[in-house]
Amino acid sequence: MAKANESEKSVKPNVFMRIGLFIKQIIDEMRKVVAPTGKEWAGWSVAVFIFVVLLMVVVTAMDFGLGQLALRIFG
Template sequence: MKTITKPFIAIGRFTRQTIDEIRKVVTPSVREWAGWIVGVFAFVLLLMALVTGMDFGLGKLVLHIFG
């Protein structure tokens, strides 16, 4: 492992590299945002339906077994 003898140079390099990477970020368009919102909403509804179905199904199974 390399020992850093000049920590302020390393901090400056890290800061410059971070700023360079942040400049590369592209903000999504309104259409892209809308697509992501619809996709996430549909996925959440699907998971809610799955969990609800499992809850009711397993509840009935437990009542049937232990009655």
């Protein structure tokens, strides 16, 4: 039974080794990241701005419409 415990300990790395492996994997993945070009950055910024404006219009219309509906129902 002593050999089973020894092999189990040798397979399982300690906390500091696991943290080090995790940080190494993060760095390896970050090296794969490709930064967007200025043109891509501007395009996505415009797209997000338009989406937010449309979402604001939808929410404002719903607020106004439901407010009018509540006024007609309750008074």
